[in-house]
Amino acid sequence: MTATITLPLGELHASLADPLLDAMTFLNEVTERYPDALSFAPGRPHEGFFEPEDVHDHLDAYLAHLAERGLSGSAVRTALFQYGPTKGIIADLVARTLANDEGLHAAPESLVLTVGAQEGMLLVLRALCATPEDVLLVSSPCYVGVTGAARLLDVATVPVPEGPDGGPDPQAVRAAARAVRAAGRRPRALYVVPDFANPSGTSMPVEARAGLLDAAAEEGLLVIEDNPYGFFARGAGDRPTLKALDRRRQVIYLGSFAKTCFPGARLGYVVADQQVLAPDGRTTLLADELAKLKSMTTVNTPALSQAVIGGMLLRHDCRLRDANAPARAHYAANLAALLRELERHFPPAERARLGVSWNEPEGGFFAVLQVPFTADGAAMERCAREHGVLWTPMAPFYPAGGGERRLRLSISALSERQIGTGVARLADFVRAAAG
Structure with a gap:
């Protein structure tokens, strides 16, 4: 035997x-x-908002969009059925939607379309954390997806307790970063969900957001902002994302269409507009560097998923906040x-x-x-x-x-x-x- x-x-x-x-x-x-x-x-969306026939309508809307752009039948087949650009094919539509919904003006080339926001977390952590001394600060309690991703990559995490009003307290961020540095390691980035966080449901007060960005800048921290729930406030008035307030390009923004469209598409994105300087003086965007990593993991994000979500964006004039x-x-x-x-x-x-x-x-x-x-x-x-x-x-x-x-x-x-x-x-x- x-x-x-x-x-x-x-x-x-x-x-x-x-x-x-x-x-x-x-x-x-x-x-x-x-x-x-x-x-x-x-924590999945309510299924009453989903209709199978809508998928066909979304796809038809995107195909019509490609035809309006003058693509030939052959080019459309290539766009939908072949391996596509690693950074994605609907970055222009996502950028328009971010501008309309969040007042967040991101150049399409600074976006990477990902297989859900979870892939975005993995790519960002892999790119930023270069040595065993690099540490990720996380708001505590924290979404297990990011701490799990850090565990897979052998990236150490240090918790920053939520403040009394929600979100990580700026003083606690400073203290955590300084303690990490005193231990001979480098505090690299802070992960935070400013609005209606999973699991606590808490939100950062609007007036505290600039203070958090200032604290992170003082400590040399990048901020990884995750925003799956921002549309779903109980009261009136929209809250600015950290990225919309970002004047230093210190915020890397993770977005997802799981809650605002539907999770079965498995479509997310990263806004990574930070400049990367190579030893020879060349500059690229962090988004381009993330695309290199993505090319060795998922190769590219499924074009059909992008086409369906792209059609949904087009059908709602790239205004998902109103659609939701x-x-x-x-x-x-x-x-x-x-x-x-x-x-x-x-x-x-x-x-x-x-x-x-x-x-x-x-x-x-x-x-x-x-x-x-x-x-x-x-x-x-x-x-x-x-x-x-x-x-x-x-x-x-x-x-x-x-x-x-x-x-x-x-x-x-x-x-x-x-x-x-x-x-x-x-x-x-x-x-x-x-x-």
Whole structure:
């Protein structure tokens, strides 16, 4: 009998044994095991906004756009069916959309279209972090996608706690950067989600954003801004992105069409307009350097995905903020329903007795509930089995530990009625778990 090869886990990359990489897999498996449970776990968009026939209309709009540009039938076939430019084929449309929606004026050549924002994170971290001494500062709690990407690349991360009003406090950024430098390493960049962050739901006050950029500049930090949720404020008034405020070209901007269009396209982008100076005096854009890395990973981003999203942009006159008005209203109503139901099921006296509290995000998909027990995977599974409701443990979002008694609630994939039922079930579980 021929012996088969067994690979010891200890001989594979150390990240594969890191519990961080198991967090999302475990959550997906639990969801599959309890398909009838109401789930506050996924941060995916509401499927009621998607219609299969729209894909054809978007693609037709992009094909018409190519014809208007004078492309021949042969050139159209090449654009859609062949390997394309590594930086992408719809950068001009994305740049127009950024100008319309965010007041962010980026030259198309400073963009790289990526396979979701996750690829953008990997490319940016790989390009910026050149030695083992380079360190990424991350707002804590932090999206596991970026800490996971850093783990895959052997990039060290140092958490910067969120300030009392949301987002990393500028003084804490200074202190963290100086501590890293004192330890003989280089603080290279700060990763931050300024608006309705995953997982905490918090946002940076508008007046604090310039202060954060100043603090980063003083410490020689680039800022990696991730903005998946910025359109989905509960109230009126748009918030400027850090990139729109950037006057030093210190912000690298990660964008995604997963929430504003649909995640199945797997389309994101990076705005990387920083100049790169070569030893021979040549200058390029950081976007060009990221494209070199991309050419050795995914080669290029699927042209069909770009064409469908490009057509969607064209059909909405490159104004996605207006196109997302119904989604914005839906998520705002759902978040209001969650906060209202928490208030109803946990009146003040009971909150005080149990030690239960929650934040009140100004928008986005997420809120955080503080509970009087360890909110880990075992507790989540018990809640699903005995009470028919799922949520997300917060501990994996804390790079240096913490969050053991906190859980994340996502409202994006549910209806208001489901939220009401789910909070009632969750309240029963909290009381039972509290003993």
